[in-house]
Structure formats: structure tokens, C-alpha cells
Amino acid sequence: MISNGDLVTRKSYQHDVIFRVKEKSSSIVQLMGEHIRLEADAPLEDVEEVTGAEYHRRKSRVEEQEAYSYRLFRQDYRLLREQREADAGSGYGTEEETSYFQIPPRILHIDGDPLFLKKCIALYEQLGLQVHGQYLHEKEMPHQVLPLIEKVHPEIVVLTGHDSYSKAKGPVRELESYRHSKYFVEAVRNIRRSYPNFDQLVVFAGACQSHFESIIRAGANFASSPSRVNIHAIDPVYVAARVAYTSFKDHINIWEVIRNTISGQDGLGGIETKGLLRIGIPYTKNQEEI
Known part of the structure; x- marks a missing residue:
């Protein structure tokens, strides 16, 4: 007997995705992806x-993917750090004299899934980033995002949760064919009315199978999902982290951002954006970096 909280797969989709049962009625179950940001009935x-x-077999495979993405990010982080150290040395004195600190941007991560939010917060902290996490149902995001921005004063906003495309609701190009894309679009539009500068407030929005083009047109720097594929729970974190650790003097290579993610270019895309990291001198013993 299937109950709320059980882990299940769908026979009609050849058991491709593991879901957790969110709610069950007499004939229909509402499902939330266990490792991907997909919602379905x-x-x-x-x-x-x-x-x-x-x-456990599938979880081990997911953990291997996560570990690989983390290694890729750490490699990129080391390259970015070496570049910063070279810049600091050439700009502020000899290598022996140079001692700098870095100030990454604040991140506001709003998530429609409390379990995924907890997982993302842990990864942000592992990456040494300052984040304020907030659970909100996707429907609430358009109304609550601006008060949260005014409270937290972030430089990066992540809006994610669950989404899906339904052929039964209409064609792929129609926003109404998606479960939650319209809420991501509305939330991004509300942000851009108050914060129009794409390089001062960087926005990621979307989830599995989201209407990528509408979210980008609304004003997001990065969004999902260009090929309407599923995206992994932690993919938005790597996008935000790459922006956070790229110097404000440099433009972000979009492909280098996407290649750190599990979903890749089918699942994520974006527009030209500057980094948000700033460095300063001198470094003191009271300052900590990753």
C-alpha cells in the first residue's frame, strides 16, 4: 500500500525517476523528485x-555525479584564485608583499522544496559562501521575493523548486503548459522592476523542464531548462558559486558555468554576466577564506 513519504517510480516512464509521494488521494498521487527538481501527478x-x-544503488550514482561536479568546481576555483593572486601581485606589489582578502557576494536562495533547500545550504557552506535560505511554495515567490531581498540585501538571488511540462496542457511554447514556470517568470519580473541592473543583482530561476525562454526574457541572468530536461537538485548552487567567485572585473564564461553542473547545457543556460567577487588588502589573521 502506497503512503505519503514513500519512494516510488512510474511504470509508464520505465521507472526512470525516483519520486517521493507528497500527497495521495483515492486514485492520484502527487510526486516530488527525490534527486531532481521535478513535480508530477x-x-x-x-x-x-x-x-x-x-x-541505494541509484543514490550512489547520484552521489558520484555530485562529487564529480564538486571536483570540477574546485578545479575552476583554484584557477580563479591563481588569477586573483597574479592580479594582486602585479597590482599591489611583489608576490612576497601581497596579502589580500576576498569578499564574496551574499546569496538569497529561495526554494520550493525544504529538503532540497537544506541540501543546497550545506553545499553553499562547504563552498565558503554566505547564504540566506528561505522555503517558499513556488506560488508565493512573486509576492514574497522583494520583501526578502529588502531584508537580506543579496547580490545573487536563486529562485528554484519544482516544475514540469505537461503535453496535455498545451504546446511547449505556451507558458500555461508548465506547472510553476509562470511563478518563476512573475517573480523575476518583479525583481527587475526594482533592480534592473543585471550585473548588480544576478538572478537564477527555474527548475526541471521550466520554460527557459520566458524566464530569461523576464530578466534572469541564468535559467532552466533550454531542452526541457530535468535538472539536479544542486545545479543552481554551482551557477551561483561560479558568479560568486568570479571577479567583478571579469565576464563569466557561460559554458564554464554550465559544465560544472550535472544537467549541462540541455538543462541550464544564461546570458553574459559579470562576476561579483571583490578583493581587498591587507589580509589579517581575523579574516577567513575557503
Whole structure:
């Protein structure tokens, strides 16, 4: 017997994605992706409970992907740091004399899934970034995003959660064919009315299968999902981290941002954007960096 909180797959989709049952009625279950930002409904007879062995097998594969993405980011971070050290040495004195600190931007991460939010916050902290996390249902994001920005004063805003495209609702090009894309679009528009400068407040928005073109047109710097594919739970973190650790003097190479993610260019895209990191001197013992 399927119950709320159970881990299941869909028979009609060849058991491709593991979901957690969010809510069950007499004939329909509402599903939330366990590792990806996908929300779906399914007939009760279409879902099948996942065995413990199968769940751990798939979880191990996901953890391997996450570890690979983290290694890629750390490699890029080292390259960025070497460049900053070279710039500091040439601009402020000899290498022996140079001692600098860095100030990454503040991040506001608003998530429609409290479990994914917790996972993302842990990764931000692992990457040494200052983040304020807030759980909000996607429908609330357009109304709550500006008060949160005014409270936190971030330089990067991440709006994510769950989404999906439904062929039954209409064609791919229609925004109404998507579960939550319209809320991401409206939230981004509200941000840009008050914060129009794309390089002073950088915005990522979207989730699995989201209407990428509409979110970008609304004013996001980065969004999902160009090919309407599923995106991994932590992909938005790597986008934000790359912006956070790129100097404000440099433009971000969009491909280098995307290649750190699990979803790749089918799942994520964006526009030319400057970094937000600033360095200063001198470094003192009271200052900590990653």
C-alpha cells in the first residue's frame, strides 16, 4: 500500500525517476523528485514502491555525479584564485608583499522544496559562501521575493523548486503548459522592476523542464531548462558559486558555468554576466577564506 513519504517510480516512464509521494488521494498521487527538481501527478496504479537496494544503488550514482561536479568546481576555483593572486601581485606589489582578502557576494536562495533547500545550504557552506535560505511554495515567490531581498540585501538571488511540462496542457511554447514556470517568470519580473541592473543583482530561476525562454526574457541572468530536461537538485548552487567567485572585473564564461553542473547545457543556460567577487588588502589573521 502506497503512503505519503514513500519512494516510488512510474511504470509508464520505465521507472526512470525516483519520486517521493507528497500527497495521495483515492486514485492520484502527487510526486516530488527525490534527486531532481521535478513535480508530477500519476495514477495510483502507475506507481511502484522502490526497494531499498534499488534506492541505494541509484543514490550512489547520484552521489558520484555530485562529487564529480564538486571536483570540477574546485578545479575552476583554484584557477580563479591563481588569477586573483597574479592580479594582486602585479597590482599591489611583489608576490612576497601581497596579502589580500576576498569578499564574496551574499546569496538569497529561495526554494520550493525544504529538503532540497537544506541540501543546497550545506553545499553553499562547504563552498565558503554566505547564504540566506528561505522555503517558499513556488506560488508565493512573486509576492514574497522583494520583501526578502529588502531584508537580506543579496547580490545573487536563486529562485528554484519544482516544475514540469505537461503535453496535455498545451504546446511547449505556451507558458500555461508548465506547472510553476509562470511563478518563476512573475517573480523575476518583479525583481527587475526594482533592480534592473543585471550585473548588480544576478538572478537564477527555474527548475526541471521550466520554460527557459520566458524566464530569461523576464530578466534572469541564468535559467532552466533550454531542452526541457530535468535538472539536479544542486545545479543552481554551482551557477551561483561560479558568479560568486568570479571577479567583478571579469565576464563569466557561460559554458564554464554550465559544465560544472550535472544537467549541462540541455538543462541550464544564461546570458553574459559579470562576476561579483571583490578583493581587498591587507589580509589579517581575523579574516577567513575557503
